[in-house]
Amino acid sequence: MIPKHIKKVQTRSRKLHARQVGRQTIVVDSATEAPGRHIVTVRWDPTHGRIVTTCTCNWSNHNGVACTHVMAALELLAGKKGRRLSYWLTEDEARRQRHKRLFLTRGGDTKGVWVTSRPAKAHPRAA
Numbered sequence: 001m002i003p004k005h006i007k008k009v010q011t012r013s014r015k016l017h018a019r020q021v022g023r024q025t026i027v028v029d030s031a032t033e034a035p036g037r038h039i040v041t042v043r044w045d046p047t048h049g050r051i052v053t054t055c056t057c058n059w060s061n062h063n064g065v066a067c068t069h070v071m072a073a074l075e076l077l078a079g080k081k082g083r084r085l086s087y088w089l090t091e092d093e094a095r096r097q098r099h100k101r102l103f104l105t106r107g108g109d110t111k112g113v114w115v116t117s118r119p120a121k122a123h124p125r126a127a
């Protein structure tokens with residue numbers, strides 16, 4: 001499953017708190033769903049240029065890709081490299097951004113969404 005309203009998912013993901021607990025493992029606090037937090041694993045597949053993720057939430061358990069938790073986890077990892085991410089349902093939309101493009105999937109599945117990565121804006125210097 002792919003989120004229909006991917007930008008809404010992205011907006012919701014920004015309100016979640018994520019923290020990295022292992023090289024590929026991020027814990028994300030859930031706003032709505034018991035047990036209150038989810039475990040996201042992130043694996044980079046350089047052969048296919050894909051990000052392969054898993055999450056413990058219901059959406060992911062029903063073959064969903066790109067839940068709020070995965071997005072929060074990826075944003076955390078990107079932030080550590082000074083990058084920000086955006087999500088797109090089609091490669092065309094992603095290509096139009098003229099930024100680095102990645103494909104996000106759950107593995108064992110060809111369905112996924114496109115991710116673009118751009119440098120995070122520098123904070124305006126305090127006067």
Ligand SMILES: [Zn+2]
Binds near residue numbers: 055058067069
């Ligand atoms: Zn999830």
